[in-house]
Amino acid sequence: MKRIRKPQEQWLRVEGTHEALISRDVFDRVQDLSAKRRRSQKNAVTQIFAGLVRCADCGWSMRFATNRQNKTPYSYYSCTYYSQHGRGWCSSHYIRYDVLYAYVLSRLQYWCRQAQIDCKRLLEKVKDNVGGECTAQTKAKLTELNRLEKRRSDVDSLFTRMYEDRAADRITERNFTMLLEKYQAEQQQLEIRIQDLKAELSHAEKWLAIVEKYATPTELTAELLNALIDKILVHEAEVGPDGIRQQEVEIFYRFIGRLDGQSLSRSSIPDPVSLPV
Numbered sequence: 473m474k475r476i477r478k479p480q481e482q483w484l485r486v487e488g489t490h491e492a493l494i495s496r497d498v499f500d501r502v503q504d505l506s507a508k509r510r511r512s513q514k515n516a517v518t519q520i521f522a523g524l525v526r527c528a529d530c531g532w533s534m535r536f537a538t539n540r541q542n543k544t545p546y547s548y549y550s551c552t553y554y555s556q557h558g559r560g561w562c563s564s565h566y567i568r569y570d571v572l573y574a575y576v577l578s579r580l581q582y583w584c585r586q587a588q589i590d591c592k593r594l595l596e597k598v599k600d601n602v603g604g605e606c607t608a609q610t611k612a613k614l615t616e617l618n619r620l621e622k623r624r625s626d627v628d629s630l631f632t633r634m635y636e637d638r639a640a641d642r643i644t645e646r647n648f649t650m651l652l653e654k655y656q657a658e659q660q661q662l663e664i665r666i667q668d669l670k671a672e673l674s675h676a677e678k679w680l681a682i683v684e685k686y687a688t689p690t691e692l693t694a695e696l697l698n699a700l701i702d703k704i705l706v707h708e709a710e711v712g713p714d715g716i717r718q719q720e721v722e723i724f725y726r727f728i729g730r731l732d733g734q735s736l737s738r739s740s741i742p743d744p745v746s747l748p749v
Contacts, residue, residue: 520694521572521704527551528705528722530562536569546570549706563708567719572704577692579723580700583731584688587680595680598728617669624662627655679727702726 525534534549547569554562586594634651637643643651682699689696702724709719724730 520692520697521549521569522694524697524701525549525572525704525706527553527562527565528707528720529565530554532562534565534567534706565706565708567706567709567721572706572721573692575721576697576701576704576723577689580686580689580692580696584683584686587683588688591680591684595677598679598731613669617666620662620666620669624659624666627659627662630655679725682726700725702729 519536522536523533526532527534530551530553532551532553535552535555536547536549538545538547549565549567549569549572551562551565554564583594630651634643634648634655638645638648679700686696686699705722705724707720707722709717711717722730
C-alpha cells in the first residue's frame, strides 16, 4: 500500500468515533507521570521497556529515541533492523512511548482487577490459555510428564506381579531382592522428576501470584514489567479507509504467553500531538 504524506494543514482528526480502550483519566495520569519523569531527568525518559519491546515481523528489538523537533518533545520506538537496513528489509513499526505506556498499563490494571473480582475464574482462564499457547519447551515437558507417569504406573504393576511371583515361588529370593532394589530406585527417581516437572508447569498459579502481589498498579516500573511480561510485539500500523490509524500490540506474559491482543486506534488513545499517518 502506497502512503502519501500530506502537509499538516490537511490533517484531519476525528474524536469519539470508536470506543476507547483506555480511559481519559488513565491517559492523563500517564501524561502527568511522563512529564514528571522528563523534568526530573532533563527530558530523558526512563527506558523501563528495555529488552521487552520487539518488532512483530523481524523479531529484532525496537530502538528507543526521542523527537526533539516538536515544541513538546516525545519519545518513541521503531524497528532497529529497519533503522539499520532501510526499506525492503522491514518497516519502522513506529509507536510512541506514551501510547505504549498507556496501553500496557491499562492491560495490567485490567488483569489485576479481574484477580480481585474473581480469582478462581481468572485462574481457569489462564490455565486454558496455557494449554493453547504452549511453547515447544512446555510441550516437551508435558510429553515427558505423561511418559513418566505412565512408567510410574507400569512400575507399580511390576511390584504387584513380583510379590505374586515370589509368593508362588516363580522367582527366587535372590532375583526378587535384585529386582526390588532396581525398581525401588527407579520409582524414587520417577517421583522426583515428576514433582519437578509439575512445579515447572504450574504457570497459571505462578503468574496469578505475581498479579495479586502488585494489586492494582498506578504506574509502570521496570520491576513490574519484568515480573509480569516476557515480551511485547509491535506490529506495523495500518490506515483504514476511514483514515483511522490502527496498530496491533501483543503482550506475552511470563509463564503463560499471550492472553489477549487488541489493535490501538488513533481515536482509542488520546494523542496531544497530531502525527501524520
